[in-house]
Amino acid sequence: MTSHRGTLRAHPSILPRIGVRLFGAVVVLWAVATVTFFALRLIPGDPAQAILGGPGSEASQEALDRVREQYGLDQPLLVQYLQQLGRLATGDLGVSYAQRTPVAELLGEQLGNTLVLAACSLLLAWLLALVLVVWSSRGGRIAASVGNGIGLLAAALPHFWLATVLISLFSTWLGWLPPVSTGDASGLVLPVLTLAIPVAGFLAQVMSESLLDALSSPFALSARARGESRRGVVFRHALRHAAVPAINLSGWAFGYLISGAVVVETIFARPGLGRTLLAAVTVRDVPVVTGVVLFSALIYIVVTLIADAAAALVDPRDRVREDAR
Structure with a gap:
């Protein structure tokens, strides 16, 4: 009986600690995803060109526009950010631009x-x-x-x-x-x-x-x-x-x-x-x-x-x- 009561008394102190840990983990992952998103957007270059093989691919303007529309790169930056957060929240990390692999x-x-x-x-x-x-x-x-x-x-x-x-x-x-x-x-x-x-x-x-x-x-x-x-x-x-x-x-x-x-x-x-x-x-x-x-x-x-x-x-x-x- 004493052990059972002791376990019950321990739960109120354990559960908040677990909750705080899980909340902290979510915040860290959100911060990492946010910083990474905006840091990559500051790198010089066009993501659409990277998808098509880089500047050396000599992709046409029509191909670039089609890729921007396909990957949502023609949307405002805030919209792109929210869309990426939505995908990450469902566990979807996307497809590699270079290797065409999930x-x-x-x-x-x-x-x-x-x-x-x-x-x-x-x-x-x-x-x-x-x-x-x-x-x-x-x-x-x-x-x-x-x-x-x-x-x-x-x-x-x-x-x-x-x-x-x-x-x-x-x-x-x-x-x-x-x-x-x-x-x-x-x-x-x-x-x-x-x-x-x-x-x-x-x-x-x-x-x-x-x-x-x-x-x-x-x-x-x-x-x-x-x-x-x-x-x-x-x-x-x-x-x-x-x-x-x-x-x-x-x-x-x-x-x-x-x-x-x-x-x-x-x-x-x-x-x-x-x-x-x-x-x-x-x-x-x-x-x-x-x-x-x-x-x-x-x-x-x-x-x-x-x-x-x-x-x-x-x-x-x-x-x-x-x-x-």
Whole structure:
């Protein structure tokens, strides 16, 4: 009976949070669709020419007028915007101008490649960050300073420069790994390293600061007073608290990895959403650009929700607050 009543009491606090999250997700997607629509309209050039193959197609004025009427490009800008919102609200992403393929089908073919790249990069970034944080926490002030410097340097590395260095080292000089995507695991290593290293540096910086605060907190001092070693305090108590801010930022990190895929997939000739987006912008393929941006925003929202849930599970303070209610 008590458990049932407790569940009933929990519902009023859970449902508003779910509602707020869903409303926030809708607002974000609407804002992304709006900004993308008007930003693409500011790009010089005629969308009708892009549909017919670009300026080099030498399309006749009659053909251009027919395409503008077919795609609603002869309507006022506000009408075009409202029509696009209506289509997006029904899940209709349109048809690619360049490839004459439904955008949803085109993105479905490329989505898996980018998600694999981003997920592997995030896992490797977490592993590198944890190793760096644990090593620096056990080595005293000098190791802490060196670890902080390594994290700061890694976080500042641009993708195109890091990719060039990794290709020169592991492909050109050592010959261990292919410089471009080969469709197997070996072709995934360098793109993953390129994306993971900067994120690892950022996560390590966040966790290092939180770990220092956790080690000086009362629960850590109490554990040391009971005779527990510094290593035990770090692994059993402090590291879990230090990981919470980094987990909260994992949603942002995943979005950063998705955006970084534009550069990395192009450099390593790897198929995916990033390379598709760059090609679509080049030929002014408006439906594909809109679809990729919306897909990326939706992925960011979902991963952020997962990260929030994971942080709540890891942080014992959340459970204490729920019990207090």
